[in-house]
């Protein structure tokens with residue numbers, strides 16, 4: 001059997017990884033500022049993470065949600081405390097798309113409505129509702145097309161107010177910082193406007209924190225910078241540092257009913273052990289603080305480099321927009337300077353490193369970027 005060829009690949013095989021570094025099959029070392037797409041939050045093969053998963057594997061790796069799983073309770077308590085949402089409820093699943101799918105569904109169960117507000121350039125995943133709320137017609141199959149989703153301009157308060165007048169909005173889904181869309185920060189006043197309109201019309205505010213959440217911006221959820229709470233937070237990527245685990249954090253106003261949501265694999269023992277290890281390291285090593293500090297340093301230094309069109313983002317979620325004629329820079333960073341970064345259209349370099357990235361590693365990148373830009 002051959003692989004179903006859906007990804008353009010870099011001709012690199014990663015065989016080993018540690019902290020913010022990976023090594024290929026030839027022993028070549030790369031600085032990883034991409035984290036496999038914002039997934040590596042506490043660094044590759046972190047010893048505490050490896051040990052916690054290994055220990056759990058020797059006890060029990062999996063059992064379904066038909067029995068008590070105390071690790072889930074432990075995870076919910078820790079996540080509630082670290083994210084500052086102790087009265088919220090946790091539903092565990094396996095991927096970002098699934099988290100958003102469940103959030104949109106729960107919102108509709110809650111208020112009985114069907115209309116979803118999403119935003120231009122949004123990315124929410126590839127399953128049916130999540131992809132319908134994603135602003136990319138190329139990945140929406142005919143069967144996923146629906147008139148339930150209304151796409152509005154990002155950060156446009158007037159358009160939002162106008163859309164709410166119909167009074168049939170079930171939910172608003174928004175990334176705190178658009179990732180795939182090119183690192184566009186949702187403004188604090190815009191998030192506050194979403195909160196107030198959702199309150200007025202009893203609609204549900206869904207904070208897609210799959211990429212921008214989990215401490216990446218220096219606060220647990222990127223939306224926290226606005227000072228208001230969402231009704232549901234969706235999370236995945238950084239949650240398991242590579243182990244597939246995702247979840248939704250649900251405000252107390254939602255009352256659960258048996259079987260309204262469900263999953264076979266979600267919240268299994270190994271996934272919980274991985275997620276707990278991540279939170280334990282985040283807390284012990286104060287990684288949110290580090291993300292804020294190193295992120296601020298990077299943005300400050302990036303703003304001094306000639307040739308960059310714009311620097312956007314918060315903490316360790318940074319977009320560097322370059323002019324079109326510099327379309328070689330990202331490839332040069334990878335193949336000449338051995339640094340992984342992410343990309344977004346039109347010509348944006350996305351930095352999504354581990355949250356324990358150091359200033360020394362930031363300097364290595366800055367030096368390489370300056371050289372790549374001036375070549």
Ligand SMILES: Cc1ncc(COP(=O)(O)O)c(C=O)c1O
Pocket residue numbers: 095096097098100123124125126175179180208209210211212236237
């Ligand atoms: C903001 C956002 N939401 C949802 C998803 C979908 O997550 P997954 O690929 O785990 O389904 C992604 C993935 O890139 C994302 O960036």
